[in-house]
Amino acid sequence: MRAHPAGPLHGTIQQPTAAGAPPSDLGALDPHVWPRTAQRIDGELHLGGRPVTELVREHGTPLFVLDEADFRGRAGDFASAFADADVHYASKAFLCGQVARWIADDGLHLDACSGNELSLALAAGFPAGRIALHGNNKSLVELQLAVDSGIGHIVLDSFDEIDRLVPLAEARVAAGGIPVPVLIRATVGIEAHTHEFIATAHEDQKFGFSLATGDALTAAVRVIREPALELTGLHSHIGSQIFDTAGFEAAAHRVVGLLAQVQQATGRLLGELNLGGGFGIAYLAEDDPVTPDDVATRLRAVVAAECAALGLPVPRLAVEPGRAIAGPGTVTLYEIGTIKPVRLGASGAPGTPLVRNYVSVDGGMSDNIRTALYDASYTCVLANRTSDAPPALCRVVGKHCESGDILVRDLWLPSDVQPGDLLAVAATGAYCWSMASNYNYLLKPPVVAVRDGAATEIVRRQTLSDVFALDAVLADRPAPSPAPSQPAPEHPVGAAS
Numbered sequence: 001m002r003a004h005p006a007g008p009l010h011g012t013i014q015q016p017t018a019a020g021a022p023p024s025d026l027g028a029l030d031p032h033v034w035p036r037t038a039q040r041i042d043g044e045l046h047l048g049g050r051p052v053t054e055l056v057r058e059h060g061t062p063l064f065v066l067d068e069a070d071f072r073g074r075a076g077d078f079a080s081a082f083a084d085a086d087v088h089y090a091s092k093a094f095l096c097g098q099v100a101r102w103i104a105d106d107g108l109h110l111d112a113c114s115g116n117e118l119s120l121a122l123a124a125g126f127p128a129g130r131i132a133l134h135g136n137n138k139s140l141v142e143l144q145l146a147v148d149s150g151i152g153h154i155v156l157d158s159f160d161e162i163d164r165l166v167p168l169a170e171a172r173v174a175a176g177g178i179p180v181p182v183l184i185r186a187t188v189g190i191e192a193h194t195h196e197f198i199a200t201a202h203e204d205q206k207f208g209f210s211l212a213t214g215d216a217l218t219a220a221v222r223v224i225r226e227p228a229l230e231l232t233g234l235h236s237h238i239g240s241q242i243f244d245t246a247g248f249e250a251a252a253h254r255v256v257g258l259l260a261q262v263q264q265a266t267g268r269l270l271g272e273l274n275l276g277g278g279f280g281i282a283y284l285a286e287d288d289p290v291t292p293d294d295v296a297t298r299l300r301a302v303v304a305a306e307c308a309a310l311g312l313p314v315p316r317l318a319v320e321p322g323r324a325i326a327g328p329g330t331v332t333l334y335e336i337g338t339i340k341p342v343r344l345g346a347s348g349a350p351g352t353p354l355v356r357n358y359v360s361v362d363g364g365m366s367d368n369i370r371t372a373l374y375d376a377s378y379t380c381v382l383a384n385r386t387s388d389a390p391p392a393l394c395r396v397v398g399k400h401c402e403s404g405d406i407l408v409r410d411l412w413l414p415s416d417v418q419p420g421d422l423l424a425v426a427a428t429g430a431y432c433w434s435m436a437s438n439y440n441y442l443l444k445p446p447v448v449a450v451r452d453g454a455a456t457e458i459v460r461r462q463t464l465s466d467v468f469a470l471d472a473v474l475a476d477r478p479a480p481s482p483a484p485s486q487p488a489p490e491h492p493v494g495a496a497s
């Protein structure tokens with residue numbers, strides 16, 4: 001248990017070391033974990049055909065490098081595995097105008113979970129009919145935007161939301177428009193996580209209508225009776241970073257049962273079943289995610305079997321992968337600034353003090369909160385070169401004023417890493433940039449898409465002026481920078497400190 005009350009204990013909590021044995025090759029790029037185009041050429045990491053030192057020279061650090069072939073390849077893998085279904089990219093994982101266009105061009109649907117994600121997708125030209133809007137507290141303004149722009153579905157999440165939506169839908173129908181297509185999000189009583197699923201401890205959360213209490217059925221019946229709404233199907237989402245299909249199969253079993261209940265209660269056959277997202281990815285070499293083909297085969301089979309057992313026609317399936325499309329193809333590049341060997345209380349081999357090197361980089365919890373928030377694990381390598389130096393136990397930390405500002409808790413790096421070297425952290429495409437903050441007024445890094453040797457900045461680096469612009473006092477002040485006669489000290493990549 002790492003949680004503690006904020007206060008004087010901060011920073012004094014001793015963590016066990018979980019680095020395991022050093023790998024035989026510290027610079028190896030496990031294809032399981034790294035983007036599809038990642039390779040080392042003369043020791044240096046290349047992504048999308050571009051050497052990382054060049055990318056850093058052009059765009060600085062910290063830098064998100066997105067391998068376009070990987071991102072679109074994974075989207076395509078889902079689209080072909082689910083060719084007879086709809087694949088919605090869960091855009092909360094990572095969304096910008098370019099990504100919205102790729103997803104649109106590649107024929108997928110898109111999930112937005114806020115009015116602003118919806119606005120971004122629409123502004124990028126994403127076809128409204130292929131967008132679904134999620135959220136447990138959609139505002140009137142968000143619902144109005146969804147209704148006016150004619151999106152494919154609104155996924156209903158509460159009775160209050162139904163009350164809020166009905167007058168908007170009625171106004172659209174009165175003006176000659178079609179009823180608003182909606183899904184009911186059912187809480188099916190399964191909360192799945194990476195390795196296990198729990199079939200009881202799920203009700204105590206904010207999303208959806210409970211199946212167990214009968215709310216999901218009540219909501220479906222209510223919506224079917226509203227002429228301005230068109231209930232097209234049911235939705236379920238059971239968690240994230242899930243490695244096996246058992247939880248999805250259990251959820252499918254329950255939600256098909258709800259389809260049957262709706263039919264019995266109203267005579268209405270619902271034609272769509274959206275089983276949500278949550279398909280896990282490999283952050284570490286030992287992670288073993290399921291493939292889109294496996295997921296598709298198993299879900300299809302379980303839904304077909306359940307429908308056959310209940311005498312229902314098989315509905316059209318939909319899934320909502322976010323992390324499994326966006327996660328693996330992006331790498332974060334950082335420059336090392338300081339290295340501090342810290343002697344640990346525990347000892348290593350007899351007589352040898354165990355030393356952990358705190359390797360500080362120029363980003364941190366503001367560009368990747370997942371380690372601090374979820375205890376997430378990442379793979380990280382020295383990127384600008386390889387080294388034959390013996391392994392050293394390290395912890396990669398950021399530059400925030402917080403001891404919990406850890407990016408990679410335990411890892412082995414070559415013992416000759418030095419300030420100015422570049423580190424690459426793998427699989428940062430999902431929920432890193434999208435959860436980035438300006439803590440300590442650090443600025444959000446840019447995202448550069450690489451493909452066939454070309455690099456395109458698809459999101460530029462935030463500037464201090466961008467941030468000052470929001471401040472009543474500072475809005476029109478230039479951000480101070482070092483005087484030309486006193487240039488900021490530089491650490492050229494690979495230079496000795």
Ligand code: LLP
Binds near residue numbers: 111134239241370
């Ligand atoms: N559909 C719904 C209704 C969701 O709530 C989510 C994620 C997804 C699809 C996509 O799940 P994915 O395929 O990406 O696992 N910030 C956390 C993850 C939160 C996921 C929230 N919902 C993280 O960094 O792990």
